Amino acid sequence: MYDAAPFAAAAPRRLTVGVADGTGTGGWDWRASVAARVGTVAGAWEGTGVRARVAAPRRTPGRPRIRALRRGLVPLALVVLAVALLGCDAPMSTSEIEGSWNKEVWKPYWVIIWLAGIVFVAIMAATIVLSLMYRERPGREARQIHGNTKFEVVWTIIPVVIVLVMMVPTLDSLFKLDEEPPADALKVEVIGHQWWFEFRYPELDIVTANELHIPEGRVVDYALRSVDVIHSFWVPQLAGKVDMVPGRDNRMAFSALNARPEPYLGQCVEFCGTSHANMRFRVFVHTAEDFERWAREQAAPRVSSVSRTAEEAFLAAPCLGCHTVRGTNAAGIAGPNLTHVGSRTTIGSGMLENTPAELRRWIANSSAVKPGSKMPPMAQSAGGTLTDEQIDVIIGYLQSLK
Amino acid sequence: MATVAGTLAQPTHTGVWSWITTVDHKRIGVLYGVSGFSFFLWGGLLALLMRTQLAVPNGTVIESDRFSQLFTMHALTMIFLAIMPMGAGFFNYMIPLMIGARDVAFPRLNALSYWTFLGGASILSLSFFFEAPGGGWFNYAPLSERPYSDGSGIDFYVVGLLTLGLSSLMAALNFAVTIINLRAPGMTMMRMPVFVWMTFVISVLLILALPPLTVGLIQLLFDRQFGTHFFIATEGGDPLLWQHIFWVFGHPEVYILILPAMGIVSEVLPTFSRKPLFGYPAVVFSGIAIAVLSWVVWSHHMFTTGMGSVPRAVFAVNTMIIGVPTGIKVFNWLATLYGGSIRFTTAMYFAVAFIATFTIGGISGVMHASPPVDSQHQDTYFVVAHLHYVLFGGAIMGIFAGIYYWFPKMTGRFLSEALGRWHFWLLFIGMNMTFFPMHFLGIAGMPRRIYTYDDGLDWGFWNMFATIGSYVIAVSLLIFLVNFFRSVRQEPTAEANPWNAPTLEWGTSSPPPEHDFDAIYTVRARDPLWYDRDHGIAPPEVTGEHIHMPPPSYYPILIAIGITLLGVGALSHLAVSALGGVIAYYGVWGWALEPTD
Amino acid sequence: MAHAPAVAHGGGHTTSTGTENRKLLMWIFLGSECLFFGSLIATYLVFKHQVIERGIGPFPVDVTIDGVSHHGILDIPLTSTSTFVLLMSSVTMVLAVYGAQHARMKMMKLGLLATMVLGLTFLGFQVYEFRTFGHEGLNLTTNLFGATFFVLTGFHGTHVGVGVLYLGSMLAASFRRNGLGRDTGAHVEIAGLYWHFVDIVWIVIFTVLYLIP
Amino acid sequence: MAHSAEPMEQQHGLSPMQYLAIGAGLTLITIVELWVSYSGLGSLQIPLLLFLSAIKFAVVVGWFMHLRFDHRLLTQVFAASLTLAILITIVLLTLYWSADADSIRGYREWLASG
Missing domain, CATH: 2.60.40.420 (Cupredoxins -  blue copper proteins)
Structure with missing residues (x-):
C-alpha cells in the first residue's frame, strides 16, 4: 500500500548526535540499550530499597489488606522508575538544566511532579485496595450508602489545596520568564x-x-x-x-x-x-572570549584567500539565486547564508556532517536526503545542470569559506 | 416482562431496506455503534503503521508525507469517526430506554443524523484515494493554506468536518430535546441516571461548540477557494485566529469525547458494587462544572504561541480549576466501591481500570496546565501520552465497559467472560506499555508528529517498547472480535435484568421490543428498579392499548445523500452541489408532508 | 398512569416540561446560531483595527492615513432603509403567526407572502450593496475588511434566503386541500422564530458594522 | 412531578394592532440610532448605540418571538447561549487588544524592512 521503496533506497546515513560520552556510534543496538536501561532501573530500585519492601509482605500472605498494600507498591515503583528516568542524560532531555529558562521551569515542575506522584500513588492504591477489599463474598451485603456531605467537602478541598499549591510557583515562574531582558542582552x-x-x-x-x-x-x-x-x-x-x-x-x-565544546541540540x-x-x-x-572571536570571524566578508576560479565557478552556478556569500554578488535570501559555511559542523539543518562527501550528496539531490527540500537537484544525473566536476569545484569552494 | 409481546408486537421489519429506512432509535444506535467500531479498528490500523515506522531510529517503512497523513487521519478517525459515534451509539440505544421513553423526540431527524455522519465519514475516509489531509487534526494555518498545502487533502478535511459537524449538531439537538421533554412520569432531572446527564451535557456542548468550528472551517474554505486571507499573515490575516477558533471548539470537544465514558462508568460501578452511586449530586454537578469551565480554558493549547503573561496566567488558573471537579468525580467513583459487594465482571474490570488510567491522564493534564512546565511539554510525546491516557485510558476503556455491560440488553446474549478477561488484561497491559513510555519520551525531548528520529538521542528503547505495546493492543482487539462474533451466533439467553441493575433500560426485555416498553414506568426514586424491588412495587401494568410507532421513512437517507453531494460538489464541481441541494430540498419537502401518524 | 404515557407521537404532545418538542428544538438551534454569528462578528471586530492600520483600502469608515483621507465605503442611509424593510418583515411575520394561531388563513397567507416579499427586497438591497462595493474596488480578497464583511453579511443573507424558501414552501403547502394540517399554528410559529432570529441578528450587525464608527 | 399534562398550545400574545404599534416603536428606535450615529456624541456614542440595539433585540425576542409568554425554559436556553457568545467575543477581543496588537505591528514593520 505504501510505496516506501524510493525513500528506502535513498535512506541517508544520518548524522549521529552523540555527545560528550560518545554514545551515538552508528547502528542502534537495542540489546545494549535494554541492558543499560535495566541497569538504571534496577539501580534505582536498589537505591530506594523498594525491592526489600516489596519482598517483605510476601512472608505474611492471606489477609487481603496486606496483599492489597503489596500491589499498591507497583504504582510506587512506577513513580520511582519515572524519577529514575528523569535523570537520564538524553541529549535532548528536558530534565537536564543547562539554561536559565529551564532552571526556572523546574521550580514549579518539581512541586508539580511531587504532587502528581502523591496523587497518582494515592489513587492507584485506593483503587486497588478498595477493589480487593470489597469483592463479593458470601454472606456480605453491600452497604447502601448514597453519599456523605462531609466527605464531599473534604475531597473538594483537597484538590483545591493541591491546585493552589501548584499555582503559586507556576505564576511566579511564569512572570519571571516573561521579564524584560537586561539592556545589554x-x-x-x-x-x-x-x-x-x-x-x-x-x-x-x-x-x-x-x-x-x-x-x-x-x-x-x-x-x-x-x-x-x-x-x-x-x-x-x-x-x-x-x-x-x-x-x-x-x-x-x-x-x-x-560553555562546553559539544553543541546543545534543538x-x-x-x-x-x-x-x-x-x-x-x-x-x-x-566562553565570552571564544564568542568574541567567533563573532569577529563571522562578521567579516568571505575569506579572501579562496581561489578566484572556484568562486567564479560557484557564481556561474544557479546557487546565487537563493544563497548569499558576502563580498560577492551572490545575494539570494531563500536559502541559508553561505558566507562562512565552511565553519559549520553540519549541513541540511543538522542532518549531515559538513564533509565533502555529504556536501556532494546534498548538492547533487537534496530532497533525496531531506524530503521536500526546497533546493532543486543540481547534478545532471538528478535532472540538474551541474556536472560532477563542477560540483567538485563548488564543494571545494564552500569548504574553504571558513 | 414483555409477556404480552404477542398482542403488542409491531410487524418486525427485516432486510437491508428496513435498516435504510429505519427510524427506530435502537437500530440507529446499532448502526452508529457498528460504524464507530469499524472506524476504531481502521484508525487503530493507521496507528500500528505509525508505531511500526517509529519502532527504531531512522525507520524506513513510511515516508514523510504519508506519515503526516497517517497521524492526521488517525486523529480525525478516532475522534470524529470512532469515539463520537460509539458514544452516539450508546446515546441512541440507551437514552430513550433509560428515561423510560418509546423513542427519541425526532426519530427521522435521528436517522438523518446517522446517514449524514456516514456521508461525512465517507468524504473524510475516501480522501485516501485522492490525497488525505496531512496537517494534523487541528490543522494549523497557514500550513493548511493553499501556498503550503496545494493538494486536495485539506479540502477533504474542511468538507468532511463540516458534514460531520452538521450531523453531530442534529443529533445533539435531538438528544437535548429528548432528555428535557420525554422523561417518564416522575423522572425529575435529579433522578436521571448519570449517563443521561452526561449525554445532556455533551449535547449542550456540541450545540454550542460546533458553530465556532463551522465558522473557522468556512473561513479556511474561503481562504483556499475564494482567495480571502483570514489566516495569512502577509496579507493582513492572522494564523492565531484559527487556533483561537479551533480551540474554542476543540476544548469542549475533548470533554465531548470523555464525558460519555464518565457516564457509562457511573452506571457500571454502582450496578456491580450493588450500591447506589456515591454522591450522585456531586457527580452530576462536577460534570456540569467541567462543561462550563471547558469554555474558558481554550488558550491553554496555545501557551507557547507568544500570548502575554496575564492571559496565560488566567487560562492556567482556569485550567487547573478543572482538576477540582474531575477530582471530585474520581473520589466519588472510588467511594462507590467502598462498602460494596463487588462483582468483577469484564465490564467492571474496564470501569475500575478506567478510574486508574483516566486519573493518569488527568494528572498529566494538570501538569501542563502550568505554562512554564507546558513550555517543555507542549508538542512533545508527553502530550501524546496525556491525550491517549484521556482518550484511550478514558474514553475507550469506558466504551468497552459499556459494550460488555449493555451487550446483553442490546442482543439478548452475553459476551464470554473468559475471553473478556483476556481482552481486558491484554488491552490494559498493551495500553500502558504503549502510552506510559511516551511520558519518558516527552521528557527526553521527543517532539510529536515526527516521522523519524536520529539514533543517539536515547529514544530508541521506549519507542520499541511502545510499538510492542501497540501490537499487544491489536491482539486484544482480535480477541474481542472473536468474542463478539461468537456471542452473536449463540441463542439469546439474557433475561430482562441479568446484572440486577437499577436503571430503567433493564426494566424491559433483552433485547427490547420495538416500542421499548409494554407499559411506561412511573419513576419514584433515583434507582427505580431497586426502589421498586425493595418496596415490592410490581412493574407497570400493560393495558393493551395500541402503541403507535413512527413508520419507516426513506427521506432521511435521501436528505443525507443530498447533503453529502453538496459537500462533494465543493470538492469537485459546483453542479454536483446544485444537484445535492435539489435532492436535499426535495427530501425536506417530502419529509414535511409525510404522514407520521 | 398507564393511560397517560409520557410519549405519544403525532397528536398527543405530552412532554415532561409542557413545551412542544419542535419549538424547543428551534430555540436550542437558535442558541447554536448565536454562537455561529457571534464567531463571525468576533472575527470582524478582531480585524477591524488591523485593516485600518495596514492601510490597504477601501475602508468601512472615513479615515485619514498619511495625510490622505479615504472615504468610508459603508452607505448608512441605504442600509438603514434595508434595515427598516427587514424590521417590517418581522411585523408581517408576527401577523402571519397570529393568523395561523387564530385560524385566520387569509391573514396567515398574506402575512407569509408579505414577509417573503420584504425578505426578497432586503436581499435585493444586499445584492445592490455588494455590486456597488465591487465597483468601488472592495471584494473578498481586497483586504480583511472585505473578507469579514462579505462573509458575515453574506451568511446573514443566506439565512434570509433560506428563510424565504422556508416561508415559500409553507405558503405553497398551505394551498393544499388540508393546508398545513392541524398543527398550522405551531408550524408557522416555529418558522416565525427562525425569521425573527434572522432579523435580530441583523439588528446587531447593523449596529456593530454600520453605526459604530 | 415534572410531568405536566396541560394542553400544549395556549394561544397567547398580543393583538395585531399591538404588534403594529411595536413595529412602529422599533422604527422609531432605528431613527434615533441613525441620529446618534451622526451626532458625534463622542465617548457616549458607542454605549448608547449598543444600548438602543439591545432594546430592539429584547423587544423582538420578547414580544415577536413570544419569549415573554412562553415557558421559562426557552428563555433560559436562549439567554445562556447568547451570554456564552458574548463572553467568547469579549474574551477574544480582549486577547487581541492587549499585547497582541504590538506583536502584530512589530512583525509588519519587520516584514516591511525586508
Whole structure:
C-alpha cells in the first residue's frame, strides 16, 4: 500500500548526535540499550530499597489488606522508575538544566511532579485496595450508602489545596520568564523557514543558519519570526519552546549556564510540513572570549584567500539565486547564508556532517536526503545542470569559506 | 416482562431496506455503534503503521508525507469517526430506554443524523484515494493554506468536518430535546441516571461548540477557494485566529469525547458494587462544572504561541480549576466501591481500570496546565501520552465497559467472560506499555508528529517498547472480535435484568421490543428498579392499548445523500452541489408532508 | 398512569416540561446560531483595527492615513432603509403567526407572502450593496475588511434566503386541500422564530458594522 | 412531578394592532440610532448605540418571538447561549487588544524592512 521503496533506497546515513560520552556510534543496538536501561532501573530500585519492601509482605500472605498494600507498591515503583528516568542524560532531555529558562521551569515542575506522584500513588492504591477489599463474598451485603456531605467537602478541598499549591510557583515562574531582558542582552533574530533556522545578530552584523552560537552566562534576547508557516524554537536542555508565528513578533530571553565544546541540540516542535522531523539545529555555547572571536570571524566578508576560479565557478552556478556569500554578488535570501559555511559542523539543518562527501550528496539531490527540500537537484544525473566536476569545484569552494 | 409481546408486537421489519429506512432509535444506535467500531479498528490500523515506522531510529517503512497523513487521519478517525459515534451509539440505544421513553423526540431527524455522519465519514475516509489531509487534526494555518498545502487533502478535511459537524449538531439537538421533554412520569432531572446527564451535557456542548468550528472551517474554505486571507499573515490575516477558533471548539470537544465514558462508568460501578452511586449530586454537578469551565480554558493549547503573561496566567488558573471537579468525580467513583459487594465482571474490570488510567491522564493534564512546565511539554510525546491516557485510558476503556455491560440488553446474549478477561488484561497491559513510555519520551525531548528520529538521542528503547505495546493492543482487539462474533451466533439467553441493575433500560426485555416498553414506568426514586424491588412495587401494568410507532421513512437517507453531494460538489464541481441541494430540498419537502401518524 | 404515557407521537404532545418538542428544538438551534454569528462578528471586530492600520483600502469608515483621507465605503442611509424593510418583515411575520394561531388563513397567507416579499427586497438591497462595493474596488480578497464583511453579511443573507424558501414552501403547502394540517399554528410559529432570529441578528450587525464608527 | 399534562398550545400574545404599534416603536428606535450615529456624541456614542440595539433585540425576542409568554425554559436556553457568545467575543477581543496588537505591528514593520 505504501510505496516506501524510493525513500528506502535513498535512506541517508544520518548524522549521529552523540555527545560528550560518545554514545551515538552508528547502528542502534537495542540489546545494549535494554541492558543499560535495566541497569538504571534496577539501580534505582536498589537505591530506594523498594525491592526489600516489596519482598517483605510476601512472608505474611492471606489477609487481603496486606496483599492489597503489596500491589499498591507497583504504582510506587512506577513513580520511582519515572524519577529514575528523569535523570537520564538524553541529549535532548528536558530534565537536564543547562539554561536559565529551564532552571526556572523546574521550580514549579518539581512541586508539580511531587504532587502528581502523591496523587497518582494515592489513587492507584485506593483503587486497588478498595477493589480487593470489597469483592463479593458470601454472606456480605453491600452497604447502601448514597453519599456523605462531609466527605464531599473534604475531597473538594483537597484538590483545591493541591491546585493552589501548584499555582503559586507556576505564576511566579511564569512572570519571571516573561521579564524584560537586561539592556545589554545579546540580540538574536531567529527566523523559521521550511525547513531550516536562520540566525541573525543585528548588532554584530552576522547572518548564519542552523548553528546558533551564544556566549555563556549572558542573557540572549531572541526575536522569533517565521517567513512561511508556524515553527517552534526549542533547545530542551536550555529552555522551553516559543512558537515562531507568521504575523507575530514573539520574544523570549534566557542565558546558557555552561560553555562546553559539544553543541546543545534543538529542533522545530510545531508541525510544519514534509520535513518537520528534519528541521534541527545546534546551539554552541562559548566562553565570552571564544564568542568574541567567533563573532569577529563571522562578521567579516568571505575569506579572501579562496581561489578566484572556484568562486567564479560557484557564481556561474544557479546557487546565487537563493544563497548569499558576502563580498560577492551572490545575494539570494531563500536559502541559508553561505558566507562562512565552511565553519559549520553540519549541513541540511543538522542532518549531515559538513564533509565533502555529504556536501556532494546534498548538492547533487537534496530532497533525496531531506524530503521536500526546497533546493532543486543540481547534478545532471538528478535532472540538474551541474556536472560532477563542477560540483567538485563548488564543494571545494564552500569548504574553504571558513 | 414483555409477556404480552404477542398482542403488542409491531410487524418486525427485516432486510437491508428496513435498516435504510429505519427510524427506530435502537437500530440507529446499532448502526452508529457498528460504524464507530469499524472506524476504531481502521484508525487503530493507521496507528500500528505509525508505531511500526517509529519502532527504531531512522525507520524506513513510511515516508514523510504519508506519515503526516497517517497521524492526521488517525486523529480525525478516532475522534470524529470512532469515539463520537460509539458514544452516539450508546446515546441512541440507551437514552430513550433509560428515561423510560418509546423513542427519541425526532426519530427521522435521528436517522438523518446517522446517514449524514456516514456521508461525512465517507468524504473524510475516501480522501485516501485522492490525497488525505496531512496537517494534523487541528490543522494549523497557514500550513493548511493553499501556498503550503496545494493538494486536495485539506479540502477533504474542511468538507468532511463540516458534514460531520452538521450531523453531530442534529443529533445533539435531538438528544437535548429528548432528555428535557420525554422523561417518564416522575423522572425529575435529579433522578436521571448519570449517563443521561452526561449525554445532556455533551449535547449542550456540541450545540454550542460546533458553530465556532463551522465558522473557522468556512473561513479556511474561503481562504483556499475564494482567495480571502483570514489566516495569512502577509496579507493582513492572522494564523492565531484559527487556533483561537479551533480551540474554542476543540476544548469542549475533548470533554465531548470523555464525558460519555464518565457516564457509562457511573452506571457500571454502582450496578456491580450493588450500591447506589456515591454522591450522585456531586457527580452530576462536577460534570456540569467541567462543561462550563471547558469554555474558558481554550488558550491553554496555545501557551507557547507568544500570548502575554496575564492571559496565560488566567487560562492556567482556569485550567487547573478543572482538576477540582474531575477530582471530585474520581473520589466519588472510588467511594462507590467502598462498602460494596463487588462483582468483577469484564465490564467492571474496564470501569475500575478506567478510574486508574483516566486519573493518569488527568494528572498529566494538570501538569501542563502550568505554562512554564507546558513550555517543555507542549508538542512533545508527553502530550501524546496525556491525550491517549484521556482518550484511550478514558474514553475507550469506558466504551468497552459499556459494550460488555449493555451487550446483553442490546442482543439478548452475553459476551464470554473468559475471553473478556483476556481482552481486558491484554488491552490494559498493551495500553500502558504503549502510552506510559511516551511520558519518558516527552521528557527526553521527543517532539510529536515526527516521522523519524536520529539514533543517539536515547529514544530508541521506549519507542520499541511502545510499538510492542501497540501490537499487544491489536491482539486484544482480535480477541474481542472473536468474542463478539461468537456471542452473536449463540441463542439469546439474557433475561430482562441479568446484572440486577437499577436503571430503567433493564426494566424491559433483552433485547427490547420495538416500542421499548409494554407499559411506561412511573419513576419514584433515583434507582427505580431497586426502589421498586425493595418496596415490592410490581412493574407497570400493560393495558393493551395500541402503541403507535413512527413508520419507516426513506427521506432521511435521501436528505443525507443530498447533503453529502453538496459537500462533494465543493470538492469537485459546483453542479454536483446544485444537484445535492435539489435532492436535499426535495427530501425536506417530502419529509414535511409525510404522514407520521 | 398507564393511560397517560409520557410519549405519544403525532397528536398527543405530552412532554415532561409542557413545551412542544419542535419549538424547543428551534430555540436550542437558535442558541447554536448565536454562537455561529457571534464567531463571525468576533472575527470582524478582531480585524477591524488591523485593516485600518495596514492601510490597504477601501475602508468601512472615513479615515485619514498619511495625510490622505479615504472615504468610508459603508452607505448608512441605504442600509438603514434595508434595515427598516427587514424590521417590517418581522411585523408581517408576527401577523402571519397570529393568523395561523387564530385560524385566520387569509391573514396567515398574506402575512407569509408579505414577509417573503420584504425578505426578497432586503436581499435585493444586499445584492445592490455588494455590486456597488465591487465597483468601488472592495471584494473578498481586497483586504480583511472585505473578507469579514462579505462573509458575515453574506451568511446573514443566506439565512434570509433560506428563510424565504422556508416561508415559500409553507405558503405553497398551505394551498393544499388540508393546508398545513392541524398543527398550522405551531408550524408557522416555529418558522416565525427562525425569521425573527434572522432579523435580530441583523439588528446587531447593523449596529456593530454600520453605526459604530 | 415534572410531568405536566396541560394542553400544549395556549394561544397567547398580543393583538395585531399591538404588534403594529411595536413595529412602529422599533422604527422609531432605528431613527434615533441613525441620529446618534451622526451626532458625534463622542465617548457616549458607542454605549448608547449598543444600548438602543439591545432594546430592539429584547423587544423582538420578547414580544415577536413570544419569549415573554412562553415557558421559562426557552428563555433560559436562549439567554445562556447568547451570554456564552458574548463572553467568547469579549474574551477574544480582549486577547487581541492587549499585547497582541504590538506583536502584530512589530512583525509588519519587520516584514516591511525586508
